[in-house]
Amino acid sequence: MTLKKQLQRAIANIPLFSSGEHLLEISHNAQKLRCQLVALDSLACSFTKLALHADTLAAMSLDQLKRTAEQLSTRLTYLLEPISPIEVDAHGCVVQLRSNPPQKETDRTSYYELLVSRSGELSLCRFSRAPGEQRQIIPSQVTREVLARLAADFSAAAG
Amino acid sequence: MRIEHDLSRFKQIVRGKIRQNLRKYVTHGELIGRKGRELVSIPLPQLDVPHFRYGKNGSGGVGQGDGEEGTQLGPGGESPGGAGQAGSDPGAHILEVEVSLEELALILGEELELPRIEPKGKPNIEQKKARYSSVRRSGPESLRHFKRTYMEALRRQISSNTYAPDSPRIVPIRDDKRYRAWTETELPEANAVVIYMMDVSGSMTDDQKEIVRTAAFWLDTWLHSQYRGVETRYIIHDAAAKEVDEETFYHTRESGGTRISSAYKVCVDLIAREFPPTDWNIYCFQFSDGDNWGEDNEKSLELLTDALLPQVNLFCYGQVESPYGSGEYIRSLEHAFGDGVSKLIVAEIENKEAVYPCLKRFLGTGV
Numbered sequence: 001m002t003l004k005k006q007l008q009r010a011i012a013n014i015p016l017f018s019s020g021e022h023l024l025e026i027s028h029n030a031q032k033l034r035c036q037l038v039a040l041d042s043l044a045c046s047f048t049k050l051a052l053h054a055d056t057l058a059a060m061s062l063d064q065l066k067r068t069a070e071q072l073s074t075r076l077t078y079l080l081e082p083i084s085p086i087e088v089d090a091h092g093c094v095v096q097l098r099s100n101p102p103q104k105e106t107d108r109t110s111y112y113e114l115l116v117s118r119s120g121e122l123s124l125c126r127f128s129r130a131p132g133e134q135r136q137i138i139p140s141q142v143t144r145e146v147l148a149r150l151a152a153d154f155s156a157a158a159g
Numbered sequence: 160m161r162i163e164h165d166l167s168r169f170k171q172i173v174r175g176k177i178r179q180n181l182r183k184y185v186t187h188g189e190l191i192g193r194k195g196r197e198l199v200s201i202p203l204p205q206l207d208v209p210h211f212r213y214g215k216n217g218s219g220g221v222g223q224g225d226g227e228e229g230t231q232l233g234p235g236g237e238s239p240g241g242a243g244q245a246g247s248d249p250g251a252h253i254l255e256v257e258v259s260l261e262e263l264a265l266i267l268g269e270e271l272e273l274p275r276i277e278p279k280g281k282p283n284i285e286q287k288k289a290r291y292s293s294v295r296r297s298g299p300e301s302l303r304h305f306k307r308t309y310m311e312a313l314r315r316q317i318s319s320n321t322y323a324p325d326s327p328r329i330v331p332i333r334d335d336k337r338y339r340a341w342t343e344t345e346l347p348e349a350n351a352v353v354i355y356m357m358d359v360s361g362s363m364t365d366d367q368k369e370i371v372r373t374a375a376f377w378l379d380t381w382l383h384s385q386y387r388g389v390e391t392r393y394i395i396h397d398a399a400a401k402e403v404d405e406e407t408f409y410h411t412r413e414s415g416g417t418r419i420s421s422a423y424k425v426c427v428d429l430i431a432r433e434f435p436p437t438d439w440n441i442y443c444f445q446f447s448d449g450d451n452w453g454e455d456n457e458k459s460l461e462l463l464t465d466a467l468l469p470q471v472n473l474f475c476y477g478q479v480e481s482p483y484g485s486g487e488y489i490r491s492l493e494h495a496f497g498d499g500v501s502k503l504i505v506a507e508i509e510n511k512e513a514v515y516p517c518l519k520r521f522l523g524t525g526v
Contacts, residue, residue, distance in 0.1 A: 085361070085414070086361045086362050086414075087360050087361040087362055087397070087414065087415060087416040087417065087450075088361070088414055088415055088416060089398050089415065089416030089418070089452055090398055090399075090415060090416070091398045091399075091416070091418060091452075092416070092452065092454075094416065094452075096361075096416065098483060101482060102482055102483050104482075109482070109483060109484045111483055127483075127485065129483070129484045129485060131484070131509075134487060134490060135483075135484070135485050135487070
């Protein structure tokens, strides 16, 4: 059974909730998916962080990490904004992808941030920042189908 | 004398216009370019040149004819051509005037009410300067003082009765010749170095770099007016830093991550190698979007506290807002130093409009 199928099955077994948190963890071969859910209903869910841990990422060179990031930016076309690589930290072997352009509203700016790291983690969070304030993680709201698709794309990118 | 008076009046008008629009020039970087290091061209679109305005001949006017109660003064009524047509003449051109950087710095200083910078530490190094301020009896012909030579010859001819007023020919002989001569004076010259550091990581866009360029131009202009022979050095960084020339500084874009500590390290090395703080006034201006990679903040603050701040006269950090507005470094600085370090000035530059107050904040300290 694929990671996607496992996620769909696991999420179907979680009771619906609109407050509190639920950490969803799924393992598949050498990959482990963790999703910090903050709301779940019959159609959609909200999560603060979606992360995939994979040994294959830890074995990648910086160039391979960059290629993985490029692949992800072409695959993840179904989120609120397109995502593209912004910075590559050779020192820490991390590639940072962000919404490009970010979503600008009158009172705040919101964007996705995706980190592909040689520590073995591939993670997605959504941030929001009002002028003069620090940025904060805000829940990403996606349908159950989109969440499953994200899991599948993360899994495929991590090899 | 008349033309000199007019020229002086024209310069006064130009100066007034520049002063009036200074915020606009600072804000929008409407400086067309620097010619060498001396002059800048500034567009002055609203400078009115005086011109004659002709009336309508033969159509009456004030003071002509008897007039009765209710008679209009001036032509009145609709013009014979009806509504105006679109013109075919070219529009008004923008007048560009050349202003010396020293003049510009003076205007900037007056407008921003900037204090003159008082050098600290061991400020002065003597330097010999030559000035043509005296006259000698010998010298190269290229330096011959024609007026003095003529005067000497005239004096000699009058005293020896060889001067004929009806045939006033003055012929200088060797003893009449006078030459310009110079004297060497020792002028105190303060040594100052300005070190610009800019983040060129992937998150710094061209717009942000344009803001940095504008701010750096004005900072440079002011500091050059305060010190003779200011040395300027440029450092760029993403995750790694290096010293570069001015051209590279403004036109490089990298895709690396942001590690501010790398720039501090290069700056510390540069100061140690070339600019001992006992002989130099050191001014550092750092620009970044503040999106430093998390764990680097601690290292950066350590380098700033222990290695940089004790050596510099002034350290200014300008945080240019990125499209994500995600820079946190300025908060780290505020948290670490608060208002307790007078040498450290921080400013947020959200857009081009914020360059003007930023300059006032950076340069208003006069340290």
